[in-house]
Amino acid sequence: MVNRDRLLASTPGNAIGGLHHADRAWHDLRFNTTQIEDFVKENSQRLEAVDWDAIICGGTLGILLAAALQQRGWRVLLLERGKLRGRDQEWNISRQELTAFLELGLLTEAELESAIATEYNPARVAFHQGCEIWVRDVLNIGVDPVFLLETLKQKFLAAGGTLWENTALSEVSVHPDGVKAIAPEKSATARLLIDAMGHFSPIARQARGNEKPEGVCLVVGSCARGYPQNETGDLIASFTPILHQCQYFWEAFPARDGRTTYLFTYVDAERDRFSLEFFMDEYFRLLPEYQQVELSQLQFQRFLYGFFPAYRNSPLRTPWDRILPVGDSSGAQSPVSFGGFGAMVRHLERLTSGIEEALQVDALNRDALKLLQPYQPNIAVTWLFQRTMSVPLQKSVPPQQINQLMSAVFEVMERLGDDVLKPFLQDVIQFPALTKTLPLVNPKYVLPILPRAGLPMLGDWLRHYLNLGVYSSLNSFQKPWQGIERQLSLQQQYYWHRWLDAWKYGSGGDLD
Structure with missing residues (x-):
């Protein structure tokens, strides 16, 4: 029997405590005991004046949108509950998706190359007693979050943006002419509040109430040195049959600090589903067979664990004006992916131009804003x-x-x-x-x-x-539609552009 806690204690930080914390949250979700805060309140009193055009809550991925909007001349305040710093583990993405940073003017080509920590080829798709396929140039780029976020942070500040670090949002008050973000000992007002706080955003939780996710992806893993082979990756692989009413899938890829391996599975949120601690035990049990290596040969650098809920009732439609959920807060990611960085980058250009238009024509009520997170078949x-x-x-x-x-x-x-x-x-x-x-x-x-x-x-x-x-x-038929635009007012163009975006992204045409 592998001593899980001994292995978790072998890396800096409190991996044992982090795993226990994530497991408690997974338990609360299964047993529907998560506390729903009365986080957003509506107030009929007018603010009369506001400090910013947009307040973005959640800096880790919110900085992407904040930098893009600030560089276009909008007044943006970014709130981050801790220090705005990227994690040590790389974000994997395909190279062509990174062109969004160049097209939006957020990075130069040299800066983009510096942000790439690793690149590998080829990658494998393989299934137990089934096919084995090798592909090139798919999710094979590892972006350094520390470098990327620090670069965007400095550009955001240089363009006049305001960053409040170590500031946890505690309440939001929605008014007829603006929104007020309240944190301990300080507050701010804006025309629009953008929620980039992720899957467990208190705003998204309140909007969903006690709704349970129909699907959940459980993930555990590590980054370690000592693997005999570290030139290729696995996009999705399995080498076992169904175990414990789950099909186990694996992902692996070279990382700057060694090799990252994930074990993940798709489940519902029923009470009797196993814990993350059990899943981590399974990871340690099966990792030697998966990578043909003994655990004693590995020097673990860090561990990863968590769960990603997915709701069929998505993207999220909040009941409030002037609040826009983006990224994982909106639930707009695919139920078979983790969401996060890749999903945010894919929609960054669309969201930037859409939010800019919404601010220009004051299309900030809930019906207008929901078009920025459209249905995508x-x-x-x-x-x-x-x-x-x-x-x-x-x-x-x-x-x-x-x-x-x-x-x-x-x-x-x-x-x-x-x-x-x-x-x-x-x-x-x-x-x-x-x-x-x-x-x-x-x-x-x-x-x-x-x-x-x-x-x-x-x-x-x-x-x-x-x-x-x-x-x-x-x-x-996008090109024939363009003649219609000249006949529309700016307000009408906002709605028309949202339909064009919905057709493009909803058909997967953005990849083309």
Whole structure:
């Protein structure tokens, strides 16, 4: 039996306490005992004047948006509950997605290259007793969060932005003409408040109430030195059948401090699901077989653990004017991905231009702001994929069912080529690729999954799939639509541009 606490204690910091804290939060979610604060209050009194155009809460990813808006001349206040500093673990992304920093003028080409800590090729997709596929240039870039955030922080401040570090938001008051952010011993007012505080934002929690997530991704892992092979990566891999009513998946990639390995699985939030501590024990038990290395050979640098909830009722529609959730706070990420950095970067250009237009024409009520987080059928269709990779607690499922299905799907996509395979691996679902793939997957692997999904889920998926086709068609006519714009007022253009963005991103056209 591996001594989990001894291994966790081998790295700096309080990894044991961090794991216990994350496990308590996972327990509270399963048992629905999370305290919902009355965090946002509405006040009918007018503010008359405000200090900033936008207050952004949550600096780790909020700095991306704050720097972009400040450089365009808007008055931005950024709140961060601790020190605004990136974590030590790299953020993985594909190179073409990083061009957003260049297009928005946030980084020079030299700065972007300096932000890249690691780059590797190729990466593997493999399933137990199934296919093994190798791809290049997909999620193979490791960005240094410390360098990136410090660079953006300095540019934000140089452009006139205001940063309040070590400032935890304690209350938000929404007024007819603005919003007030209240923290211990200080407060600020703005026309718009942007919530970038992530999955566990108190604003998002209050908006969702006691709603339970339909899907959860549990993740544990580490970065360590001592691996005999560290030139390639795994995007998704499995080498076991279904265990403990879960299919275990692995991810691995070279890191500046060694090699990062994750164990993750897709579950629901039922009470009897296992704990993160148990999952960490499984990680230590299986890691030697996965990487062909003894634990005694490894020098652990840090550990990673957490869970990522996903709600079918997404993106989040808050009941308040002048509050816009972005990134993981909005729940707009795919239920099969972790969200975070990659999802934020993908939408950074869209959000920057959309928020700027909203401020210009004062489109700051809840109905106008919800268009900045539109329905995206290419994300909605992935709920069925998430369901096929998870196992209900009370259902008996053949141990190889998920591996066989995943292997069959990826074998088809590999035959169809990179235009089909690579977008899917980057969590971008496109109608032509999906339409080519589905009929070619062997029905003997698909049909056993359908009863587990259920008719309501299948009907819902069909609706999103058809909408994906509609959005794809509408997006293909972007140029003919441009003539309409000249006939619209600035206010009307705001709404028109949001529809164009919805069609583009909702069809996966942003990857093109």
